[in-house]
Structure formats: structure tokens, C-alpha cells
Amino acid sequence: MLEDLRQVLTGRLVTPEDPDWEHVRRGWNLSVDQQPSAVVVAAGPSDVEHTVAYAGAHGLKVAPQAGGHGATRALDGTIVVRTDALDDIWIDSEAQVARLGAGVRWGAVQTALDGTGLTGLPGSTGNVSVAGFCTSGGFSWFSRPYGSGAASLRAAEIVDATGERRWIDDTSDADLMWALRGGGGNFGVVTALEIDLHPAPAISGARLMFPIEQAESVLTAYAKATQEAAAQVTLWAYLIHLPDGSYCMIDGMAPYQPEALEAALSTIRAAGTPVSDTVQSLQPSGVGELNSVPAPPQALSLITSTFDELTPDLICTLLEYCGQPSLIFQVQIRHLRASTDAARPGVASADPAAQYMLLAVSLVQGPEATAALQKFQEALTPWHAGDMPSTGLSAWGSLEDCYSPADLARLREIKQRVDPDDTFVGNFRLP
Structure with a gap:
């Protein structure tokens, strides 16, 4: 059925019969076993045009996917379009x-x-x-x-x-x-x-690493530092379990005025004895590597939550679930702006209605790891402070977890106007 499409493409059409199918069909998160019907590796925009026109004429679904981050099983049965080659x-x-x-x-x-x-x-x-x-x-x-x-x-x-x-x-x-x-x-x-x-005339980045035993005092200081930090300063906190030990880490970044970052870090330093303390000037190319997130595809599961205040009780809950090696490899806290202002109108343009976002990650696969993450997420419910865009969703999440009924209704109205036959499928489909 897809041979007519194959003939008009400059790039590749990959199907289950091709020897590299298992590699090509997967997203970045290898724990999501997405099963599209075919993958178009587009060589240019015309390949995308041909694919969408073909899908529309034959009642098929199209799912855009560049790097494969955010993949879900919603893409099963679709023609996934890889746009990696569109790299101008x-x-x-x-x-x-x-x-x-x-x-x-x-x-x-x-x-x-x-x-x-x-x-x-x-x-x-x-x-x-x-x-x-x-x-x-x-x-x-x-x-x-x-x-x-x-x-x-x-x-x-x-x-x-x-x-x-x-x-x-x-x-x-x-x-x-x-x-x-x-x-x-x-x-x-x-x-x-x-x-x-x-x-970003003077980007500065920092990492402080403390023994996990000092986590309670460090997170308490982190809570204070985030409330006092200048607007350009971003601070992320982690409880993480590495082969050489378990740590409470603080990463910091500022695009200008490095002294503002240093002021925030000084509050945190005073709460413990760091085993590593690195502050450096960065070019823009160094920003994405600060926290050393692995780039190659890997299998992981995650959950997210939000909260407005890092209270002593919440810190105790974090340490109870993530303070020692377990199925949860890492919990990360990101300080957000939580402003009502947005440069442009959009369903996710405004900041979340929360001061902090939390992500917890397991590198172990299977129902036990999923259950551990979900149990942790339930334990965070008393502090949950509102929804967030789909950028923070688990693979099993839904846009209903992100947006209000009014926003979802508006999204559906726009979808009906621009895609009445429901040709396009995102990582998270409109409910």
C-alpha cells in the first residue's frame, strides 16, 4: 500500500520489512515501545508534503517526530515523520x-x-x-x-x-x-x-555536590536561596545515586551578572561541606552539558509534580522516597519563574501556576519501577500546586493533566478547523 509513497520520496520509507526497522521505529526513550506502521526519514520539506498528502488520501495518520524525545504509544499505527535532516x-x-x-x-x-x-x-x-x-x-x-x-x-x-x-x-x-x-x-x-x-553576555554555571547525609540542611538552604535569588538566576536541586555514592547536588545558571549566582550559592554552601564545588564561565554551547544528562537513547521512566514551597515536611518526604538507593535513580527540583506574563499567547506560553517542578526518574524497567514512581507521586499530592505543559508529562500521561477544560475545548475547536479528518497525531493526543 505504501509503495506509491516510497516512489515520490527523496528520503527513505522504512517499514517492518526493512532490516533496520527495530532501530528506526524507536524514540529516544527506549522504554516506550512505539509501534508505528512506517517511518518516513524525510530528506527535505517536500517529503513531508508528500507524506501528509498521501496519508490524507488514504485515511492514514501522521505523527511528527524529530529526535524522538517525548515518544508515547499514541504514535502506534501512524506514519512517523523524522525531520532530523531539516537542519538549517x-x-x-x-x-x-x-x-x-x-x-x-x-x-x-x-x-x-x-x-x-x-x-x-x-x-x-x-x-x-x-x-x-x-x-x-x-x-x-x-x-x-x-x-x-x-x-x-x-x-x-x-x-x-x-x-x-x-x-x-x-x-x-x-x-x-x-x-x-x-x-x-x-x-x-x-x-x-x-x-x-x-x-547572555556573561553566562555562568555552577555545580555543588554534597554527601546525601547533608541533604536535609542543603535542601532547606536551597529553598531559602530560590526565594531570595535574582530573577536571572536558576537553581536546580537533585537527590541522585551514582556508582561512587549518593549525593545532594545543586546546579545553578545565570546569563549575566555572575555575582547574582554567587550570592545564591553562598547561602547553599553554608549549609554543608561540598565534596565538589565548581563555578565556571560558559559559552552558549556549554549550557546544555552542565548537568551531564546522557544524550544517547536510553530506557527510563519518570513522573513529574509541582509545588509552591519546599517545606520541612516535603523535604522529609523526598528523603523518605529518594534519600537512599532504590528503584528511583534521581529526583530533580527545578525552580520556575511562575509569572503570569508571557511574551506571546499560547496554551503553554505562560509559566506554570507553581514555583517548582519536580521530576523523578527510574532507569529500571518493569512494573515495579513504575509502581514505585507512582507511589512517590501519590505521596507528593498534598503539595501539588497545579498543572504543567506536556513537556513534563510521563509517557502514560494525558493533555488532560496539563490544560484546563476551557483550553482543551479551544484546542479541539482549532483541531477541527485545521485537521477535520484527524490526520495528525502528537505524542499526547487531544482527549
Whole structure:
């Protein structure tokens, strides 16, 4: 059935009969056993157009996926479109704008920004695609001063449900841009995008590592430091279990005024005796590597939650579940901006209605690890402070966990207008 599509592609059509199918079909998270019907490895935007037009004519589903982060079983039975080869990067330093192909990863953008005094909004790893990051919300090292990845999305080139490729922005289609800023791949296939760049004349990054035995006092100091830190300072805290021991770690970042970061770190240093204390100046290319998140595909499971205050009781709960080696490898706390302001309208443009986001990760596969994570998530319920964009969802999550009934209704209305036959499938489908 797919041979007609294969004939018009410049790139590859990979099906279960191909020898590299098992490799090509998988997302970045190897614990998600996604089972598409085929994968199109697009060589350019025309391959995306051909694929969408073919799918529409034959009643098939299309799922955009660049790097494979955020993969879920929602993509089963679809034609997954890989856009990795759409890797053009154009930087206008004066206008503080970048135009990027949909396959471009944050690491490549940040490298291109070295020496410019500007930064994008990379998160914990440079391996995430910019398109996926911005269309799912996107929390960055620089979200506190500069907002979410969704709010930085200026415009997008998409292939719509008719197979036509077109640029859209808030002037040409404000509703669709609102939906793209957090609604994921449910509305079209992004082939290129424009994003804001932000001032970063003196990036500084830091890591403090304390023995896990000092975690209670360090996390108490972290809570104080985050409430007192300047707006440009971002602090993340971890309880992590490594082969050489267990630690409470604090990572910090600021795009300018390194002394502001140092002031926040001094509060935390005083709470214990760090076994490692590193503060360094960074080029933009070094930002995504600060916390050394592995880039190669791996199998993991995670849960997320939010809270407004790191109280003594919450710290005790964190230590009870994550203070010693267990099925939970790491728990991470990210301090958010929690502002009602947003640069542009979007379903995920505004900051979450919470001061902190928590992520807990297990590298062990199977129902026991999933149960341990879910039990921990239930234990966090008394402090839960609101929903977050799909960028923080577990693979088993839903957009109903992210957005209000009113926002979901608006997303469905936009979906019906731009994709009435439901051709497009995002990592998290509209309920």
C-alpha cells in the first residue's frame, strides 16, 4: 500500500520489512515501545508534503517526530515523520532571531551562538529538538528571566492537513499559533520555525555536590536561596545515586551578572561541606552539558509534580522516597519563574501556576519501577500546586493533566478547523 509513497520520496520509507526497522521505529526513550506502521526519514520539506498528502488520501495518520524525545504509544499505527535532516540554522544576532529547520537540536543552536552574547532556551540536554521543545512548552535554564520555550516561538512553517506547506504567525493565524505553543504535533508537521534569542553576555554555571547525609540542611538552604535569588538566576536541586555514592547536588545558571549566582550559592554552601564545588564561565554551547544528562537513547521512566514551597515536611518526604538507593535513580527540583506574563499567547506560553517542578526518574524497567514512581507521586499530592505543559508529562500521561477544560475545548475547536479528518497525531493526543 505504501509503495506509491516510497516512489515520490527523496528520503527513505522504512517499514517492518526493512532490516533496520527495530532501530528506526524507536524514540529516544527506549522504554516506550512505539509501534508505528512506517517511518518516513524525510530528506527535505517536500517529503513531508508528500507524506501528509498521501496519508490524507488514504485515511492514514501522521505523527511528527524529530529526535524522538517525548515518544508515547499514541504514535502506534501512524506514519512517523523524522525531520532530523531539516537542519538549517540561520541567526540574525542584531534582531535576536533564529530561523531553524525542524530537525535542529538545541546543542547545534547554542554552538552557533558562541561569541554572539545571545542564547536560546536550552533545557537539560542539547539533544532535544527545538521544534519539539517549543511546541510542548519547554522549561529552560533561562526560563526564569526569559519565559518558556513556547512563548519564544515567533512563527512556524508547517505542512497542514491538505499537504500544503506555509508559514504562519500571530498575524496570519493567531489561533493556530496559540495551539502550536504547547499543543504539540496535533495540528500539523512543523518543518521550520523562528524563535527569539536572548541576551547572555556573561553566562555562568555552577555545580555543588554534597554527601546525601547533608541533604536535609542543603535542601532547606536551597529553598531559602530560590526565594531570595535574582530573577536571572536558576537553581536546580537533585537527590541522585551514582556508582561512587549518593549525593545532594545543586546546579545553578545565570546569563549575566555572575555575582547574582554567587550570592545564591553562598547561602547553599553554608549549609554543608561540598565534596565538589565548581563555578565556571560558559559559552552558549556549554549550557546544555552542565548537568551531564546522557544524550544517547536510553530506557527510563519518570513522573513529574509541582509545588509552591519546599517545606520541612516535603523535604522529609523526598528523603523518605529518594534519600537512599532504590528503584528511583534521581529526583530533580527545578525552580520556575511562575509569572503570569508571557511574551506571546499560547496554551503553554505562560509559566506554570507553581514555583517548582519536580521530576523523578527510574532507569529500571518493569512494573515495579513504575509502581514505585507512582507511589512517590501519590505521596507528593498534598503539595501539588497545579498543572504543567506536556513537556513534563510521563509517557502514560494525558493533555488532560496539563490544560484546563476551557483550553482543551479551544484546542479541539482549532483541531477541527485545521485537521477535520484527524490526520495528525502528537505524542499526547487531544482527549
